Amino acid sequence: MYLEKRIIENNWMLLEQEPLSGLHAGCIKRLKLLDENKKTRILIYKEFAEDRNNEIEIYNKLLPKINKFLPVTHVWNEYPEAILMEDLGQPLKEIFNQLALEDKKQCLREILSKLAEVHTVSSQGLPVHQLSTEWYDWCCAQLERLSSLNLEWVDSNWIEVVKKMYEKYNIHNYKIKCPNVLTHGDPHLE
Structure with missing residues (x-):
């Protein structure tokens, strides 16, 4: 529900989504979407569990200083806190x-x-x-x-x-x- 709203707000079109399993502090999905420029992109959406969201504060403080090192493209501070980042491929x-x-x-x-x-x-x-x-x-x-x-x-x-x-x-x-x-x-x- 929140993901779909965020996709619409950014003028993207969701083509596919795949939940990623593992030991995550929240819900993680691999997304294939068309961005606002109609370019196909593969991204990772991470929605943080309420008690495991201190990463958001770190991204907010550090992203302006280290954005060249990070594949993060969006940070959502409102509930549910989440980030969107480029998919770097296989772990x-x-x-x-x-x-x-x-x-x-x-x-x-x-x-x-x-x-x-x-x-x-x-x-x-x-x-x-x-x-x-x-x-x-x-x-x-x-x-x-x-x-x-x-x-x-x-x-x-x-x-x-x-x-x-x-x-x-x-x-x-x-x-x-x-x-x-x-x-x-x-x-x-x-």
């Missing part, structure tokens, strides 16, 4: 393990290069994130949830690794010792 996660070792290395170099570029963008005017137990608590809860799903790629030891790192580096009492920079914080292979 890398699905093919990465089949790549030859040198191709994996090159792929990771490219990912790190992009993240380094984003890292150099000025963070002036953006909120400063202080380390706290908020991420730790959230991360442990998410890892426990993933473990309960019995997915073959989830390692139940990840929770212990996170706990040990927080203890080893005394992150609960961490003080920032470097300049403020942009960082992603949750990179995925895709």
